[in-house]
């Protein structure tokens with residue numbers, strides 16, 4: 396495999412299936428649905444423009460063979476009240492400057508925050524209140540592209556995206572081409588604790604969705620120009 400092929404995503408990265416455990420977590424764990432976010436010192440728990448603290452959907456350590464993100468800590472936050480699809484905005488051939496904070500028509504800012512933290516050593520004092528805290532396990536698997544060049548439709552980090560529609564490629568505002576990192580399959584439900592408010596537009600009262608239940612492909616900036624320089628592609 397040529398290094399150039401890995402860099403532009405054609406040949407795909409090593410792949411890990413992400414498995415959600417069933418035994419609720421009682422203490423901070425780095426790979427989790429919900430739970431205690433591990434954030435860099437000084438990094439606040441993200442808030443939506445609506446003032447709600449965003450829900451931590453999941454977090455995990457990127458395995459050490461997944462360059463250029465090896466060892467980073469990935470966290471996916473999304474507002475409960477705002478549930479929609481992402482819509483990229485461009486300046487010339489790039490995503491707009493600070494696209495992670497830029498308006499998302501009709502919203503003044505994005506309703507999600509995806510972060511790669513590089514010095515996330517300590518957990519937050521409190522866990523995510525709305526989602527059940529469950530462990531995640533990463534299991535290596537062979538994500539060989541099929542005849543159309545698509546990988547498995549799975550909850551996974553690395554590997555090859557299983558594009559539901561045409562492949563999408565983006566250039567970061569910094570000029571680097573974003574690199575596919577992680578996929579959340581279409582319709583994946585995240586179990587909610589009892590007594591939490593329902594999510595708008597979701598199918599069930601006791602689960603939340605990311606991006607209206609679209610399939611989500613996280614493309615991240617290999618230059619690490621900002622901890623939030625990750626674009627969530629939505630397809631279905």
Ligand SMILES: [Zn+2]
Pocket residue numbers: 443444445446447474475476477506
């Ligand atoms: Zn919101």
Ligand SMILES: [Zn+2]
Pocket residue numbers: 567568569570571616617618619620621624
């Ligand atoms: Zn960048």
